[in-house]
Amino acid sequence: MEVELAFSGWSGIFVLVLYGVLMLGVGLFAFLRNRGMRESLDEYYLGGRGLGVMVLFFTFFATQYSGNTVIGYPPTAYRMGYEYLVSVPFFIMIIMVYLFFAPRLYALGRRFSLLTPVDWIELRFRSKSVSILAAILMLYGLANYLLEQFVAIGQGVSGLTGGTIPYQVGVIFFIIIMVAYSWLGGMRSVAYTDTIQGLALLFGVFTLLIGSLYYFGGLPSAAAHMQATAPExxxxxxxxxLTRWFSLLVLVGIGAAIYPHAVQRIFSAKSEATLKRSFIRMAYMPFLTAGVVFMVGIIGISAFPDLSTAQSEQLVGMMANALANQNAFFYWAMVLLFGGVIAAIVSTADSVLLTFSSIISNDLYGRYIRPEASEYQKVLAGKLVGLVAVAILIVIAWYPPATLYQIFVLKFEVLIQVGPAMILGLYWTRLNSRAVFAGMLAGAALAGVFTFMGYRPLGVYSGLWGLVLNLGICVIGTLLSGAGTAAREHAREVIGFRYS
Amino acid sequence: MTPRISEPVRKKRVWIGFIVLFALINPWYFAADAGSTLIMGIPLWALIILAASLGLSIFITWTIQTQWRTDSDERYDSGKEGGAGKENGDEHGRGARRDGEA
Structure with a gap:
């Protein structure tokens, strides 16, 4: 998704440095306001379970919409036409899927002080093998997710500054900023910066839309162009x-809702009322984000006709370039747009890194390696392991391995395999932990193998095949041999809404 | 009297609503050449999909407001302010967890 913006060399650098300083300031603010914070896992990873509506909303927003929404979606709409309108309802689907598990998971999170998704799985199944497997799958998927964001930061920065800042410098600069503010303020920093990043992104896409409508002609001229050249x-x-549309709705709806960093945000809500209000706002955001970038892509069809696939990937850059040449307002608005895009990538990366560290702190180090460690030591372990992981990922981002590259592509395919344990476990007391373990392992393996082989039966994504196998094993395994009496009693105790 | 605790997942009307709306946000019910009917440059079928999507958002709002009710907020003090000077997170239910593990 590299976009060359020759027009904004030094002004690009100015905006990026300004942005970096602002983020550090936010981290410092969060640190000074909450000095006791680093002593506890709750404070560091969940912002003390005290995020209000506005901040919680933007932190959900930043995990769902990344820089790719702005840079990658318009080219897809450009190539597919109105079929890509699916990007609006699939973001609404995410909220719908939340409603099937978030109400109960939030209540349980409060009752048992759950910190991570693995925490929930451990509480529910009390099985070391299930918990560790889930933790490993999540860490693996999250690490790859982080790697993807790092590559995107580097490309975005070098594109925005017209190559003035090389790729490597961009990556290092933003990773240092990101780690610094995350360490200073934990979840609070991440959520506050998410808010700023979200606002920058919203401002940018709306300016892009208004400029495109004004200078490139609106939807009617795009429609006339399509009628003449590509009525399909x-x-x-x-x-x-239609199959693609359907499977995107299902896949994105389920997948994005059960991302570990998305699930963890449920635990950080200040109250149920806060969580509800944030979800309600999120239900309308697809029209203002995915809908807007979709329109930009459609306008591009008549503004920049006949682009090849590779050329069309640069569509947003081309439009921004053309708009920036109109006048000073659009020039700076486009610089801000690309600042916002990089901000959005950083804000996705920081959430992922924080969740990664929390799983290390709480679910591996804190539960199995040194349970007697103080909370401060646990947080420190998570931070340090997170830093080591970041260093390794930077090396991989710079020297991509020639073979086995696909190992670093698996994200979503693997993360989604934790879904059955997490969601079925909320409602089904008979669910057998051995079946859950076998399903998770087999689903992840199948998804991995299909991805490596580039195999997609019936055009359905490998992750979904893994999920089907996983669910099948969970359900059939449990029907053949349900959980024992003690395990069921425990499950009933945990998931029942009885608070006595 | 309405029950004290209500979850969307246990409500038949929520499932029915979601299934119907899910069917409506998939564009299977249009003619193959439906793209020739345009309103302000937008195909009519796309506007119908957008309207159905808005319907889903509104239904989600209704579900959240009326079908999701637990007693978490009453049980756990939700009005607490930022944790300055708080030693550890134990006040808010962590005790329950520890008891369970002991």
Whole structure:
């Protein structure tokens, strides 16, 4: 997603440095306001379970919408036409899927002081093998997710500054800033910066839309162009397109809702009322974000006709360049837009890193390696291991291995395999922990193998095949041999809404 | 009297609503050449999908406001302010967890 913006060399650097200083300031502010914070896991990783509506909303927003939403979606809309309108409902689906587990998970999170998704799985199944497998899958998926964000930061920075800042310098600069403010303020820093980053992104996409409508002509001229050259882009999707639409709705809806960093945000809500209000706002955001960038892509069809696939990837950069040449307002607005895009990538990366560290602190180090450690030591262990992981990922980002590259591609395919344990476990007391373990392992293995082989039966994504196998093993295994009496009694105790 | 605790996942009307709306946000019910009917440059079928999507957002709002009710907020002090000077997170239910493990 490299976008060359030759127009903004020094002004790009100015905005990026300004942005870095602002983020550090936010970290320092969070640190000074909450000095006792580093002593406890709750404070560091969940902001003391005290995030209010506005901040919670933006932190959900920043985990769902990344720089890729702005840079990658318009080119897809450009190539697919109105079939890519699916990007609006699939973001709404995420909130719908939340409603099937968040109400109970929030209540349990409060009752048992859950800190991470693995914490919940451990509480529910009391099985070392299930918990460790879930932790490993999550760490693996999150690490790859982080790697992807690092590469995107480097490309974004070098693109925005027209190569004035090399890729490596961009990555190092933003990673240092990110780690610094995360260490200073934990979840509070991350959530506050998410708020600023979200606002920058929203401002940028709206300016891009307004500028595009004004200078490139609106949707009617795009429609006229499509009618003349590619009428299929105006038509509803046909058979294969319909399957794609359907599986995107299912996959994104389930997948994005059960991302570990998304689940963890449920625990950090100040109250149930706060969580509800944040979800309600999130339900309308797809129209203002995915809908807006979709329109930008459609306008591009008539503004920049006949681009090849590779050229169309640069669409947002081309439009921003053209707008920036109009006048000073759009020039700075486009510089801010790209600052916002990089901000959005950083804000996704910081959330992922924080969740990564929390799983190390709480679920591996704190539970199995040194349970007697103080909370301060646990937080420190998470921070340090997180730092080591970041260092390794930077090396991988610079020297991508020639073979086995796909090992670093698996993210979503692996993360989604924790879903059955997490969600079925909320409602089904008979669910057998051995079946859960076998399903999770087999699902992840199948998804991995299919991805390596590039195998996609029926055009359905490998992660979904893994999930189907995983669910099948969980359900059939449990029906054949349900959990024992003691385990069921424990499950009933945990998931029942009885607070006595 | 309405029950004290209510979860969307246990409500039939929520499931029905979601299934119907899910069916409506998939564009299977249009003619293959539906793209030729345009309103302000937007295909009519796309506007219908957007309207169904908005319907889903509104239904989600209704579900959250009326079908999701637990007693978490009453049980756990939700009005607490930032944790300055707090030693550890034990006040808020961590005790329950520790008891369970002991």
């Amino acid at each position: 882009k105006l038509n509803p999707p046909d058979g294969a397109g």
